[in-house]
Amino acid sequence: MRTAYRVETVRAAERVLMERLPGGTLMARAAAGLAAACSRLLDERGGRGGQGGGGARGARRSGARVVLLVGSGDNGGDALYAGARLARRGVAVTAVLLSPDRAHPGGLAALRAAGGRTAPPEGAEALIARARLVVDGITGIGGRGGLRPRAAGLARAAAAGGVPVVAVDLPSGVDADTGEIAGDAVRAALTVTFGAFKPGLLVDPARERAGRVHLVDIGLGPRLPPEPDLVALEDADVAALLPRPGAESDKYRRGVVGVVAGSARYPGAAVLAVGGALRGGSGAVRYAGPAGAMVLARYPETLVSDGPPAGAGRVQSWVIGPGLGDGPEAREAVAQVLDSGVPVLVDADGLRLLDPGRVRERPAPTVLTPHAGEAAALLGTGRDRVEAARLAAVRELAGRFGATVLLKGSTTLIANATGPVRANPTGTPWLATAGSGDVLSGLIGALLAAGLDPLDAASAGAYLHGLAGRLAAAPPMASTVTEALPAVWARLLPPLRPAAP
Structure with a gap:
């Protein structure tokens, strides 16, 4: 499990640790981790700007040109100390000082003593063009707003020349706490972050600018609070959540899902929602709606009724909304499902028919699964604002409706009214397809x-869905994503063993 903490929390932990350590210890640890990561990337890059890729690692690294973009403060100091370590290993290091009078004095002295050079920002584009690697030490986690014009121009020069950038702690120009970008920002191939992940590294649009993220342990772990601000689950976490039938299980004990979806115009939505429910490990699926014939043709296991959901039979959860429309019958169906005493998931057309007060008053949990446009409509704001501030949007929706909210998109986020937000790490752009x-x-x-807590159910579902999107034959369709789900379950859970004789 990846856990992320806000800047204020990380800095408080750093202050506690620094009181117990000799001065400069944390910066030395950070610089060592940063230099090691840069060395590995230089080795991977082979011969660009250096001595070729066929010899020993040290030979490939020796003479390679690295440019440090150095701002003021500790972020620039981390870059300078790391540059000094690289210079002692034979790398040709040049530090471009964006604020010469405010550069970290200790780091600057260390770089010069190791044989590194400094240069002004004027004309630095030529240095970048000849570099094998650029290190972004401009602002880091303390920065607010986009890059200033001079720094933005150098970041663009690196991007235009195809020179990989290693960001120090966080790509400069992105918000560490929210993932928002308000102007120009660095686009990194690798981000080396210290002590703990920051939320912005796991949430788009910032996540997309971070590239690969490598965490360097500088000893903060015991000083961080037990509850993070944001969590990203991993395989083992999801595997531990998935339901497993026991010896006494039957179809009813495994969980019966009720699905209210589809219409004359969108019958396929019913088929896809039922398929997801069947591949989600349910014991049985009851379908209530007008697309029963299509559902049975694809999934004869389904228990079908063409009446309202209240007459479909007993279920342990309801799914309502995909392809439902917004006519009187749809409105009545939503009302009946919300009046039930079981967990309810509302998606798509069902979201347009919701009353926040009615959702908050439900005795059982509710899960809402909007995309950015639907979230914007629920919040009364613009889609672009939701996409730019995804963390704020999902938290606001969860609080307003008293529900668990899964906000779909480039980073799928899951939140309830309390506790840390979860970011799904398995998403893929291939899932941006009709019916997914x-x-x-x-x-x-x-x-x-099956009885999972709403936050766990939504998190595990998003995780499985993302993996299926990656495994489905490219280019995937919603139906092929469904077909890939068994392979995902097999990857996460051990194979079933026959009973002992």
Whole structure:
């Protein structure tokens, strides 16, 4: 599990640790980790600007040109001390000082003593063009707003020349706490972060600018609070959440999902939602709606009724909304489902028919799964604002509705009214295809019916869905994502063993 903490929390932990250590210890640890990561990347890069890629690692690294973009403060100091370590290993290091009078004095002295050079920002584009690597030590986690014009121009020069950038702690120009970008920002191939992940490294649009993220342990762990601000689950975490049938299980004990989806115009939505529910491990699926014939043709296991959901039979969770429309029958169906005493997932058309007060008053949990446009409509704001401030949007929705909210998008976020937000790390742009969200709705509904907590059900469902999107034959369709789900379950769970004789 990756845990991320806000800047204020990280700095408080650093202050406690620095009181117990000799001066400069944390910066030395950070610089050592940064220099090691840069060395590995130089080795991977082979011969660009250096001596070729066929010899020993030291030979490939020796003479390689590295440019440090150095701002004021500790972030620039980390870059300078790391540059000194690289220079002692034979790397040709030049520090471009964006604020010469405010550069970290100790780091600057260390770089010069190791044989590194300094240069003004004027004309630094030529240095960048000849570099094998650029290190971004401009602002780091303390920065607010976009890059200033001079720094932005140098960042663009690196991007235009295809020179990989290593960001120190965080790409400069992005918000460490929210992932928002308000102007120009560095685009890194690798981000080396210290002590703990920051939320912005796991949330778009900043996540996309961070590239690969490498965490350097500088000893903060015991000083950080037990509850992080943001969490990203990993394989083992999700595997521990997934339901497993026991010896006494039957189809009802495994969980029965009710699906209310589809219409004359969108019958396929019903098929996809039912497929997601069946592949989500449910014991049975009850479908209530007008697309029963299509559902049975694809999934004859389904229990079908063409009446309202209240007459479909007993379920342990409801999924409502995909392809439903917004006519009187749809409104009545949403009302009946919300009046039930079981967990409910509302998606797509169902989201347009919600009353926040009614959702908050439900005795059972509710999960909402909007994309950015639907979230904007629920919040009364613009889609661009939701996409730019995803963390704020998902938290606001969860608080307003008293529900668990899964905000779909380039980074899928899951939040409830309390506790840390979860960021799904398995998403892929291939999932931006018609009907993909319908499959996800059914999948989460099955996990709810199996008894998972709403936050866990939504998190595990998003994780499985993302993995299936990656495994499905490219280019995937929603139906092929469904077909890939068994392979995902097999990857996360050990194979079933036959009972002993």
